[in-house]
Amino acid sequence: SQQGEEDPQALSIQEGENATMNCSYKTSINNLQWYRQNSGRGLVHLILIRSNEREKHSGRLRVTLDTSKKSSSLLITASRAADTASYFCATSRTTDSWGKLQFGAGTQVVVTP
């Protein structure tokens, strides 16, 4: 089974609202990363949080990490139509070599004007 699982699978919100999505994983990690993918395009790295960090901010993004619960959340504040995309969490496991990442299936976010 996959290492990262996002929840919910899909999210539809209005512009200006906040969007929250969660990621759960199974094994010990070095870090957890969030990526965004616009339809049919490549992934774009958003933010990386290390296993010894609990919260991180980048612009309108806020990421939390709870290693005891093996979960992370991504919050997008004051969402915009341009935030419409799929969001993926990816974990770098302590057992992985060569910088491998384990991706979840993603949360599809639609922000309507």
Place this chain on the structure above:
Amino acid sequence: ETGVTQTPRHLVMGMTNKKSLKCEQHLGHNAMYWYKQSAKKPLELMFVYNFKEQTENNSVPSRFSPECPNSSHLFLHLHTLQPEDSALYLCATRGDGTYNEQFFGPGTRLTVL
């Protein structure tokens, strides 16, 4: 732009054809990856190259053959593919530091008829 380009962006091929996907990076990174992204599934890691050497083959069928002639280029040679191989193929690179983020190209949308 992430500094990683992929060509072609779209490819339609028959099951008996031979084609190649190309990835080029201008970031000076030494780790390069091929991923397969199918609808509603997590990204599947296919191959990992470090310093032009293949360090991982994630049980990929032999009809997919990677090549890394230099640190800036990565190819995926395709032959006798199956319709279920239709997917978005993504190339990614990683800078020095095993636990850094990955930089993705825009992908090649492959359709096998």
